[in-house]
Amino acid sequence: MATLKDVSKASGFSVTTVSRALNGYDDVNKETRDKIMSVAKELGYSPNILARSLVKKQSKTIGFLVTDLKRESVKDNFLFETLCGVSDELSTLDYEFVLLSTTTSKQKNKTYGQMCAERQLDGVVIQGLKRDDPYLLEAIESTVPCVLVDIPVEGVNTGYVTSNQLESAKQAVRYLIRLGHRHIAFMNGAAHAYVSTVRYDAYRQVLQENGIEFRDDYVLNGDFEELASKSAALPFLLNHPEVTAFFCASDVMALGVLQATRELGLNVPEDLSIIGFDNILLSQYVSPPLTTVGQQPYEMGRKAASMVVHIVEGQDVPHEAFVNNELILRESVAKNRR
Amino acid sequence: MATLKDVSKASGFSVTTVSRALNGYDDVNKETRDKIMSVAKELGYSPNILARSLVKKQSKTIGFLVTDLKRESVKDNFLFETLCGVSDELSTLDYEFVLLSTTTSKQKNKTYGQMCAERQLDGVVIQGLKRDDPYLLEAIESTVPCVLVDIPVEGVNTGYVTSNQLESAKQAVRYLIRLGHRHIAFMNGAAHAYVSTVRYDAYRQVLQENGIEFRDDYVLNGDFEELASKSAALPFLLNHPEVTAFFCASDVMALGVLQATRELGLNVPEDLSIIGFDNILLSQYVSPPLTTVGQQPYEMGRKAASMVVHIVEGQDVPHEAFVNNELILRESVAKNRR
DNA sequence: CTTGATTTCCGAAACGTTTCGGGTATAAAA
DNA sequence: TTTTATACCCGAAACGTTTCGGAAATCAAG
Numbered sequence: 001m002a003t004l005k006d007v008s009k010a011s012g013f014s015v016t017t018v019s020r021a022l023n024g025y026d027d028v029n030k031e032t033r034d035k036i037m038s039v040a041k042e043l044g045y046s047p048n049i050l051a052r053s054l055v056k057k058q059s060k061t062i063g064f065l066v067t068d069l070k071r072e073s074v075k076d077n078f079l080f081e082t083l084c085g086v087s088d089e090l091s092t093l094d095y096e097f098v099l100l101s102t103t104t105s106k107q108k109n110k111t112y113g114q115m116c117a118e119r120q121l122d123g124v125v126i127q128g129l130k131r132d133d134p135y136l137l138e139a140i141e142s143t144v145p146c147v148l149v150d151i152p153v154e155g156v157n158t159g160y161v162t163s164n165q166l167e168s169a170k171q172a173v174r175y176l177i178r179l180g181h182r183h184i185a186f187m188n189g190a191a192h193a194y195v196s197t198v199r200y201d202a203y204r205q206v207l208q209e210n211g212i213e214f215r216d217d218y219v220l221n222g223d224f225e226e227l228a229s230k231s232a233a234l235p236f237l238l239n240h241p242e243v244t245a246f247f248c249a250s251d252v253m254a255l256g257v258l259q260a261t262r263e264l265g266l267n268v269p270e271d272l273s274i275i276g277f278d279n280i281l282l283s284q285y286v287s288p289p290l291t292t293v294g295q296q297p298y299e300m301g302r303k304a305a306s307m308v309v310h311i312v313e314g315q316d317v318p319h320e321a322f323v324n325n326e327l328i329l330r331e332s333v334a335k336n337r338r
Numbered sequence: 339m340a341t342l343k344d345v346s347k348a349s350g351f352s353v354t355t356v357s358r359a360l361n362g363y364d365d366v367n368k369e370t371r372d373k374i375m376s377v378a379k380e381l382g383y384s385p386n387i388l389a390r391s392l393v394k395k396q397s398k399t400i401g402f403l404v405t406d407l408k409r410e411s412v413k414d415n416f417l418f419e420t421l422c423g424v425s426d427e428l429s430t431l432d433y434e435f436v437l438l439s440t441t442t443s444k445q446k447n448k449t450y451g452q453m454c455a456e457r458q459l460d461g462v463v464i465q466g467l468k469r470d471d472p473y474l475l476e477a478i479e480s481t482v483p484c485v486l487v488d489i490p491v492e493g494v495n496t497g498y499v500t501s502n503q504l505e506s507a508k509q510a511v512r513y514l515i516r517l518g519h520r521h522i523a524f525m526n527g528a529a530h531a532y533v534s535t536v537r538y539d540a541y542r543q544v545l546q547e548n549g550i551e552f553r554d555d556y557v558l559n560g561d562f563e564e565l566a567s568k569s570a571a572l573p574f575l576l577n578h579p580e581v582t583a584f585f586c587a588s589d590v591m592a593l594g595v596l597q598a599t600r601e602l603g604l605n606v607p608e609d610l611s612i613i614g615f616d617n618i619l620l621s622q623y624v625s626p627p628l629t630t631v632g633q634q635p636y637e638m639g640r641k642a643a644s645m646v647v648h649i650v651e652g653q654d655v656p657h658e659a660f661v662n663n664e665l666i667l668r669e670s671v672a673k674n675r676r
Numbered sequence: 677c678t679t680g681a682t683t684t685c686c687g688a689a690a691c692g693t694t695t696c697g698g699g700t701a702t703a704a705a706a
Numbered sequence: 707t708t709t710t711a712t713a714c715c716c717g718a719a720a721c722g723t724t725t726c727g728g729a730a731a732t733c734a735a736g
Contacts, residue, residue, distance in 0.1 A: 001451070001455040003691090003692055003693085004692065004693065004694095005692075013715080013716090014715070014716045014717075015692090015693085015694095015716085015717095016694085016695080016715075016716050016717075016718095017714085017715055017716065019693070019694060019695085020694090020695090020715090023694085027713070027714060027715075028713095028714065028715075029713075029714060029715085032714080032715085044449065044451065044452065046448070046452040046455060046456055047456065047692085047693075048392075048455070048456065048458065048691085048692050048693065049456045049457055049458075049693095050388045050391050050392050050397070050457070050458055050691090050692080050693090051392055051691070051692035051693040051694090051721085052692080052693050052694075053388050053693090053721090054386075054388050054389055054392060054691095054692080054693070054694095054720095054721045054722065054723090055692085055693055055694050055695085055720065055721045056693085056694070056721085057721075059388065061436075069422055069425055069426070079418075080418045084407055087407055087437060087439050088407070088439075091439060096436065096457070097436070097437060098399075098434065098435070098436045098437070099425060099435060099436070099437055101425050101426075101429060110384070111382070113339070113382065114382065114384040117339040117384055117386070118384050118385065118386065118387045119387055119388070119434070120386065120387075120388055281619060281620060282619075282620060282623050285593075285620055285623075285624065286623075341721090341722055341723085342722065342723065342724095343722075351685080351686090352685070352686045352687080353686085353687095353722090353723085353724095354685075354686050354687075354688095354724085354725080355684085355685055355686065357723070357724060357725085358685090358724090358725090361724085365683070365684060365685080366683095366684070366685075367683080367684060367685085370684080370685085385722085385723075386721090386722050386723065387723095388721090388722080388723090389691085389721070389722035389723040389724090390722080390723050390724075391691090391723090392690095392691045392692065392693090392721095392722080392723070392724095393690065393691045393722085393723050393724045393725080394691085394723085394724065395691075
């Protein structure tokens with residue numbers, strides 16, 4: 001591959017001048033710049049990024065750190081979409097992008113700092129670290145900027161992007177109320193999960209703000225599983241004919257409820273409105289297509305990438321960003337006619 | 339970050355010796371090696387890969403080139419899974435991995451060779467290039483090794499991994515015949531696609547080898563789309579009550595056929611057996627779950643990655659690899675009872 | 677006591693850039 | 707004519723490695 005020296009020789013100018021010409025400095029004559037440009041093109045020259053990074057002390061590449069990159073993961077889609085977002089954004093910003101896949105065990109061999117130093121990463125966006133992964137603390141304390149997706153953590157070189165979990169859940173419940181539903185059940189997942197508590201809170205708060213009495217026996221536990229959700233919903237629907245709507249903390253559980261209605265001969269949405277959470281691929285294919293609140297991992301990826309290069313470049317930008325979950329209206333919800 | 343020079347100063351040995359000690363050369367005394375090691379550890383030294391690559395002329399990183407990385411793509415899953423395979427394999431081989439996302443338009447700005455040279459890539463695995471993408475030819479002629487997934491192309495520094503497209507498609511059709519089906523329709527996609535012709539061939543050949551007459555009016559065109567497939571299937575099923583099975587060149591089109599049966603009040607698989615291709619995520623959730631032939635993108639990714647580093651390292655390995663598609667038996671196919 | 681081999685170490689060059697600090701003309705001002 | 711400014715160019719050092727070709731010291735053999 002052609003190097004600067006080659007271009008220098010072929011054009012008759014010094015390496016310095018060639019470099020400056022190609023980099024757009026203005027202390028080089030128009031003519032010689034043109035000459036150099038054409039020679040460079042002719043030789044198919046393109047700069048060696050490694051060498052450049054070495055001297056400039058910045059590599060123009062940011063890492064995308066993901067733990068346990070596994071094909072089985074249910075969140076594949078989430079991960080993949082944020083990856084797309086990161087990739088797209090970085091390419092418009094003219095940054096490169098390397099994928100760093102790590103496991104908890106790998107984190108013991110090499111520190112986070114070393115990982116960054118080796119490749120001279122300018123910054124990194126982190127997705128899916130567990131709260132007790134050693135890298136998390138290291139990342140926050142590191143001097144190389146990082147932004148976390150969905151892990152709200154403050155730090156001087158640290159930013160994060162997350163979504164309006166609470167608000168969007170509230171919005172979903174409000175939607176049901178707006179359509180006239182008063183007896184709204186809630187299918188929750190494992191109680192210890194962060195998202196579960198948030199969605200539970202949303203449910204209670206919206207009920208209260210609308211003067212609807214909260215009933216303990218209206219919240220079921222579906223454990224984020226289709227089957228468990230179905231088994232929970234079956235007897236409940238039998239015993240509570242007054243219930244006209246179901247808010248589910250995940251689409252998978254919503255599918256369970258849907259199954260239950262089928263077995264009972266109930267029609268969705270005429271007899272029961274169902275609203276889910278996550279916007280999984282399946283939700284638009286099921287019958288009826290599921291109204292749900294969807295996250296926007298692609299957007300999160302974009303924002304994370306954008307934020308990290310802004311931080312890297314020393315611009316004064318907010319170190320937190322939100323992307324709105326959005327209520328996706330499909331056909332599993334209808335007005336309450338009772 | 340600590341550099342070799344730092345370690346050199348702190349340990350009292352020359353940079354050369356430190357380098358050789360750390361790299362396991364045997365012309366360094368046990369004691370001094372230990373000393374150096376401990377100092378290095380203490381300073382948290384880790385080698386700057388950029389500098390190393392620069393002098394060694396090899397970067398220990400291979401690129402994963404993908405065109406039009408888009409979240410919408412139906413093949414997301416395919417792409418993502420091969421990505422996982424590549425990533426996993428490379429990390430066990432101790433190679434790094436950068437994702438190169440390009441579009442047809444981008445290919446005009448920067449040649450393939452330049453792209454490789456810039457990052458000093460040792461090799462690249464390529465996925466999803468179109469047959470007329472300029473990069474394809476460049477890649478084959480390039481001196482940097484590459485292996486293509488699903489594009490069987492020969493070349494000295496080139497390899498490919500693909501699947502037994504034809505055989506697996508045949509197997510699917512044979513399966514239907516084995517179950518007693520004689521009137522088997524074929525839903526094909528865009529005729530110009532490579533896979534379409536292969537699956538079409540499979541269909542015809544198996545029919546012939548079983549002495550079943552090939553009928554032109556039994557092959558429909560669903561354009562790889564659900565809706566188009568449904569619209570094609572509807573009138574066809576009406577006009578051909580004798581047809582008991584459908585072989586579809588993609589799962590998406592199989593879904594279309596499934597829809598058509600629903601509208602007609604036909605039961606799957608009692609009234610009509612359906613077999614798809616691709617094993618998309620959805621296929622196992624739909625009702626009834628779709629029997630389909632599944633590719634193994636993860637495996638392809640692994641093999642591709644493995645092959646490319648073997649080629650890079652000058653080992654004498656076969657430049658082609660196959661991974662078997664497998665027929666995944668679910669519930670959309672039944673014995674022919676007529 | 678030489679000679680030669682072995683062990684252990686190191687200086688310097690190289691990889692391909694960027695950039696600092698000038699240098700040499702030419703043109704304008706004094 | 708001399709000075710000053712301007713436009714254009716370049717040499718050399720630096721970034722952090724690896725590696726070639728020795729060199730010094732130690733040891734064994736003759």
